[in-house]
Amino acid sequence: MDLVQRLEAGPVLGDGAMGTMLQGQGLRSGAAPELLNLENPGLVGRIHAGYIDAGSEYIETNTFGANRLKLSQHGCDARLDEIVLRGVEIARRETGDTSMVAGSVGPTGRLLEPHGDTPHEKVHEAFGEVARLMERAGVDFFLVETMTDLEEARIAIGAIREASRRPVVATSVFAKGARGYRSIMGKSPEETATALIDAGATFVGTNCSGGIEEAIEIMKAMASVSTAAAVAQPNAGIPRMEGPDLVYPETPAAMALGVRPLLALGVRMIGGCCGTTPEHIKALASALGRS
Secondary structure, eight states, X not given: OOHHHHHTTSOEEOOOOSHHHHHHTTOOTTOOGGGHHHHXXXXXXHHHHHHHHHTOSEEEOSOTTOSHHHHGGGTOGGGHHHHHHHHXXXXXXXXXXXXXXEEEXXXXXXXXXXXXXXXXHHHHHHHHHHHHHHHHHTOSEEEEEEEOOHHHHHHHHHHHHHHXXXXXXXXXXXXXXXXXXXXXXSOOHHHHHHHHHHHTOSEEEEEESSSHHHHHHHHHHHHTTOTTEEEEEEOSSOOEEETTXXXXXXXXXXXXXXHHHHHHTTOOEEOOOTTOOHHHHHHHHHHTTOO
């Protein structure tokens, strides 16, 4: 299914969190969620299926940290190929012909030169390897997400563009401070959106970055510089500690209240990030008139 053609018919609803859903099913802290593609594919598939039943029109593969640099921290980088290919296979099996499969591409977890010790070429190679695997497996589009370093996001988009002609969606993370919303590296939503589009992204937006209200504010800034600012995937609110537990407080009903303002800003891809569940997606589907 072609993402760009599908968007011509109206907004597209994505899925919700994978990581926090897996944690709720027993994934231990610090473990690599992507290994479950091999060790417990049924669990990953059930989470995908729950989102599809809730109304998701695209499903993200369980490959967020599936790049050689990130997986090396868990000692499983030698299994990269099978992790990525199996991740796409699981998602495709659950979606069939009803939903699109987005290849989830997250950060490497490394700090690039000159701020860190990781060469740009090494990061480009890591993303290119993942892109070729996802292209081979047949994702419908790529989702470069949760990026905090604009340069790393640009490298990821460039590497994907060398491997595939499929659409590339790119989302970044921001926090509100004295100067308004900025990434960890100090970039504003406006300059981020412009740079990512210049790098070759088809659509840009934000994920994580707080709850629905934060997403609305960030997307308002991005929409001021480009009509390609079209993607919002917020958390279920800003997390807080309640005893030993990290809790995401935003209810499905509260998140759904943000759908109309997002649509008014030109957002056409709406989903959820950390803390969101099939119930959140079901509420978003209702707000979109899908149920």
